[in-house]
Amino acid sequence: MDSITNALNLQEMEALTARLVEMGVQYGLSIVGAVLILIGGWIISGWAKRGVQRALARAGLDETIRPVLGSVVRYGVLLVTLIVVLNQFGVQTASLIAVLGAAGLAVGLALQGTLSNVAAGVMLLILRPIKVGEFVEAAGTSGTVKSIDLFTTELATADNVYISVPNSAIFGQVITNYSRNPTRRLDLTLSIDYEDDMDKAIALARDVMEGDPRILAEPAPVVAVKALGASSVDIAVRGFATTADYWPAYFDITKRLKERCDAAGISIPFPQQVLTVRGGRMPEPEPEATSS
Known part of the structure; x- marks a missing residue:
């Protein structure tokens, strides 16, 4: 009886071992195939992204949109790769898509803030209030736009500090674009x-503005008395320059105004106050007490 039992147990063990070997071969090949498909899909998605960006660059498409379209193509390839991997294991993709749809709805409700960044990124790409390479002020910060992705916009400040701003923060607030218009007005105060002689100072400032080739003739520069301040007569010095020449012209003209005023004997006063005593003389200061 024991021999029969041992024989049956041996047969069961052999059958189980054979089954495990069969499953190992079957699923092992599937796992290896899935890993190879994932690696291939990852590599192909990178190639596809770079290829799309190069093709769009040759087509002359704006630099702002090229990275986004390249990312969309990359994620599309990765999604197809995931579906192929699931097919390797016999998963019914039709049912999976329905499950993913329901899960996507739940995730969308949980990630409303993140999805608002995506929506804002799409609107930024459609309306184009900012572009790559422009200097803007938005969401309480300013800098040159380096890239606009689906979730964030990357800026580099004037001192080259990296800043990443959520798209919803930019699109939901006022955007000041300093690079969009071809010309800007310089506003200086002399x-x-x-x-001092106001007419002489006005003529001097007008000569400085008209003598700088970066100041446009149209609209003509304006030099006029702006205000009678507490310590000085303030003269507005205004003229238009191209956006690229704005800061070089601003710095040079400020320096040249000071040099011309010094040469002409026109002083730039420090803040000062005049004290007038009415109804009598100011009391004499008491002598300091001397120690005996």
Whole structure:
């Protein structure tokens, strides 16, 4: 009886071993195939992204849109790769898509803030209030736009500090674009002493503006008295320059105004106050007490 039992157990063990070997071969090949498909899909998605960006660049498409379209193609290839991998294991993709749809709805409700960034990124790409390479002020910060992705916009400040701003923060607030218009107006203030000749200072400032080739003739520069300040007569000095020449012209003209005022004997006063005592003389200061 024991021999019969041992024989049956041996047969069961052999059958189980054979089954495990068969399953190992079957699923092992599937796992190896799935890994190879994942690696191939990852590599192909990168190639597809770079190829699309190069093709769009040759087609002359704006640099702002090229990275986004390249990312969309990459994620599309990865999605197809995932479906192929699931087919390797016999998963019914039709049922999976329905499950993913329901899960996507739940995830969408949980990630409303993230999805708002995606929606804002799409609107930024459609309306184009900012482009790559432009200097803008948005969401409380300013810098040159480096890239616009589906979730964030990357900026580099004037001192080359990297800043990543959520798209919803940019699209939901006022955007100031300093690079969009081809020209900008320089606004300078020349403050002179009340005893100086205003007409002489105005002529001097106008000569400086008209003598700089970066200041456009149309619209013509404007030099006029702007305000009678507490310590000075303030003269507005305004003129238009191209956006590229704005800061070089601003710095050079500021320096040249100071040099011309010094040469002409026109002073730029420090803040000062005049004290007038009415109804009598100011009391004399008491002498300091001397120690005996």
